[in-house]
Amino acid sequence: MQQDANQALIKIAGLSKYYGSKAALKSVDLTVGRGEIVGLIGPNGAGKSTLLKAIMGLIKYSGSLTVFGQEPMKNRTKMLESMSYIADVASLPGWMKVSDMLSFVADTHPKFSRSRADELLRDTPIRQQDRIDTLSKGMKTRLHLIAILAIETELLVLDEPTLGLDVLVRRDFQDRLVQDYYNRQRSILVTTHQVDEIESILTRVVFIKEGSITLDIQMDELKTRYCKVVSESPMNFAGLPNQAIYQRNLPSKVEAIFMDADRELLSAHGDVLTPSLEDLFVATNS
Numbered sequence: 001m002q003q004d005a006n007q008a009l010i011k012i013a014g015l016s017k018y019y020g021s022k023a024a025l026k027s028v029d030l031t032v033g034r035g036e037i038v039g040l041i042g043p044n045g046a047g048k049s050t051l052l053k054a055i056m057g058l059i060k061y062s063g064s065l066t067v068f069g070q071e072p073m074k075n076r077t078k079m080l081e082s083m084s085y086i087a088d089v090a091s092l093p094g095w096m097k098v099s100d101m102l103s104f105v106a107d108t109h110p111k112f113s114r115s116r117a118d119e120l121l122r123d124t125p126i127r128q129q130d131r132i133d134t135l136s137k138g139m140k141t142r143l144h145l146i147a148i149l150a151i152e153t154e155l156l157v158l159d160e161p162t163l164g165l166d167v168l169v170r171r172d173f174q175d176r177l178v179q180d181y182y183n184r185q186r187s188i189l190v191t192t193h194q195v196d197e198i199e200s201i202l203t204r205v206v207f208i209k210e211g212s213i214t215l216d217i218q219m220d221e222l223k224t225r226y227c228k229v230v231s232e233s234p235m236n237f238a239g240l241p242n243q244a245i246y247q248r249n250l251p252s253k254v255e256a257i258f259m260d261a262d263r264e265l266l267s268a269h270g271d272v273l274t275p276s277l278e279d280l281f282v283a284t285n286s
């Protein structure tokens with residue numbers, strides 16, 4: 001499924017998903033293009049996993065959804081040749097040895113590189129002869145990520161990929177993702193609650209809340225449109241053309257987040273900084 005460079009890999013319009021009378025997704029529109037690393041960020045129960053499952057053709061939905069121009073539920077096998085997915089619950093066969101599991105993936109996935117997997121594995125304490133059920137929870141997740149990283153697909157869909165991993169391994173995984181992205185022009189759609197850690201590798205962020213997308217913005221644009229004012233004394237923004245979208249009063253300082261505000265006017269009130277993704281997430285979900 002080779003596509004031309006400008007074609008959207010994922011195209012979603014008016015996507016809704018109901019569980020009984022409960023709406024998990026409400027008319028979601030989202031397009032993911034080639035070379036993008038998109039972070040799908042939202043509070044618990046926002047609909048992130050549901051959206052990824054729809055993209056993977058694992059659940060029924062209403063609305064329009066194509067991946068590589070195909071409907072996932074109808075062309076799942078073909079679609080999986082060009083994309084890889086890791087769910088938030090790692091499920092590897094515990095009775096297998098690591099080497100057998102990698103051989104199994106090699107036999108079943110045409111784009112799996114066994115030599116790449118072996119190379120990645122050498123940087124970990126996991127040995128080829130280890131039985132999977134003797135590995136710690138974090139090591140199992142790590143093995144799963146290695147298997148996924150060694151599949152050379154154009155699109156990676158990752159649901160909470162680093163859950164349960166220590167900070168060193170999380171950082172290593174993110175660095176490898178970026179290397180792959182720059183080297184191979186892959187696209188990545190990733191959900192995570194580790195907002196602050198993922199921030200540096202994203203090109204775009206999508207906030208989702210109660211089944212609806214509340215913000216969809218390139219990281220560069222986010223840095224120019226939003227700012228954070230920090231002051232050690234109480235701030236009074238009365239009279240400013242833009243009011244803060246969020247204010248946090250701490251014992252030692254006051255922080256306020258603004259959108260499309262005049263930074264020069266704000267500088268009279270405190271230090272004007274670029275908000276972190278976490279700041280923005282809290283501001284838009286409070």
Ligand SMILES: Nc1ncnc2c1ncn2[C@@H]1O[C@H](COP(=O)(O)OP(=O)(O)OP(=O)(O)O)[C@@H](O)[C@H]1O
Nearest residue numbers: 019022023024042043044045046047048049050051
């Ligand atoms: N199989 C299901 N049956 C009924 N309701 C479901 C099912 N799966 C998800 N939901 C509901 O749909 C909503 C969205 O769930 P989803 O798992 O997509 O959230 P999420 O953003 O991934 O949350 P988290 O960050 O906690 O993993 C929630 O209200 C959830 O209870």
